[in-house]
Amino acid sequence: VMTQSPATLSVSPGERATLSCRASQSVSRNLAWYQQRPGQAPRLLVYGASTRATGVPPRFSGSGSGTEFTLTISSLQSEDFAVYYCQQYYNWPPQYTFGQGTQLEIK
């Protein structure tokens, strides 16, 4: 089970946002973060806990391993206000699971 906190985070543009994801058991570094804007499919931001996907700005950074993970967005831009999901892909055979999401809203 993947648990994200907080459910909603209110932050002002230009400030830093820190999102958390906890796994009920170790997933090593097999952890991804996705961003979903309204009306769009999720977009892969980070995989391997800390590697940015192609084209993702450096203000997005992931960290952690085992059961505790963090996505940090430095200096929030208007387009960053969206829902963020973590997802583990450690299990084999696959039983990939998502967190319930964190809504990042403008303060």
Add this chain to the structure above:
Amino acid sequence: EVQLVESGGGLVQPGGSLRLSCAASGFNFRSYEMNWVRQTPGKGLEWVAYISHIDGSTFYADSVKGRFTISRDNAKSSLFLQMNSLRAEDAGLYYCARDVPWNVWGHGTLVTVSS
């Protein structure tokens, strides 16, 4: 341009069936593992099914095992999801997605299960 386009969604009665399709373009489809992922009001994002590009092996979420079947046609660069014995909780937006983790997504096709 790398693209995935889903189709086949619609309104179906509980207990009914639907077959979803996903047309891939812009990449060598036969070289990639593929998945179906759904987004439902009740459970949010949920992985549904996986199919290997190496040996065609398939895996399913427990919630759909025995009811859904994932398949692929490499010659036509297409992915499919046969959904039988549909339930109200299967309603949602179904995405096909490439790789693990999912680096390329379609825009989804909507499945509604209602009498």
